[in-house]
Amino acid sequence: MLRRQGTRLAALAVAMVTSAATPAFADNGLYVGATAGTSLFHQDVSELDAAVVGAFNQRQFVVISSTSTLDKSSVTYSGIIGYQIIPQLAVEASYTDLGKLRYHSNNTVLTGFLPLNARADLDAKAKGPTLAVLGSLPLGSQFEIFARAGILFSKVTLDANTFVSGEGQLASDSETQSANSVDPLFGAGLAWHVTNQFKIRAEYTRYSNVGDKDKTGEVNIDTFGAGVTFSF
Numbered sequence: 001m002l003r004r005q006g007t008r009l010a011a012l013a014v015a016m017v018t019s020a021a022t023p024a025f026a027d028n029g030l031y032v033g034a035t036a037g038t039s040l041f042h043q044d045v046s047e048l049d050a051a052v053v054g055a056f057n058q059r060q061f062v063v064i065s066s067t068s069t070l071d072k073s074s075v076t077y078s079g080i081i082g083y084q085i086i087p088q089l090a091v092e093a094s095y096t097d098l099g100k101l102r103y104h105s106n107n108t109v110l111t112g113f114l115p116l117n118a119r120a121d122l123d124a125k126a127k128g129p130t131l132a133v134l135g136s137l138p139l140g141s142q143f144e145i146f147a148r149a150g151i152l153f154s155k156v157t158l159d160a161n162t163f164v165s166g167e168g169q170l171a172s173d174s175e176t177q178s179a180n181s182v183d184p185l186f187g188a189g190l191a192w193h194v195t196n197q198f199k200i201r202a203e204y205t206r207y208s209n210v211g212d213k214d215k216t217g218e219v220n221i222d223t224f225g226a227g228v229t230f231s232f
Contacts, residue, residue: 098221
């Protein structure tokens, strides 16, 4: 009898230890969340400088000197809705604003022999809904790492403005171009399960070839952010 009771107690102890070592994560179900962070546009300033020179040349201005600045970082944020199929697999949809790239140049141009001051500004914005699959791997009872792969249904908008001024001469022009595209995304992150329903996570995502090659050009965008999710 004592031997049987000892066997039962040992089995119960093993079950308790196994249960304690198993992460208390939500098995499945709907969740919502939000993230915010920083985005980085991988754009070369020399390409924009060349585009500005070409634009002025088309209007019969010759650029003789130029200085430019390019702000490639911005603020990004997104709203999330997902479904945890099993503890290791989820599908997730979001609407993401990837922020804005800002370019500015000051130029001296010639029309005939007359030097003029010229300015060029370009803003590029990218946003749209995403659809992705998340695979996760537990790290102990409260943490997990995850990887993401999916697509971004992007809308990229370019706003370009040029301004030329000098003695007795003035010219300005503005143009807006936009395009839609479907672009791949992938990323990885770390999540902390504060409770069985509430999660804090930090993540990195790369959005590849965002934009239309012919209309707006394409650019890679990285995002670094943090967010929260709540499971129902």
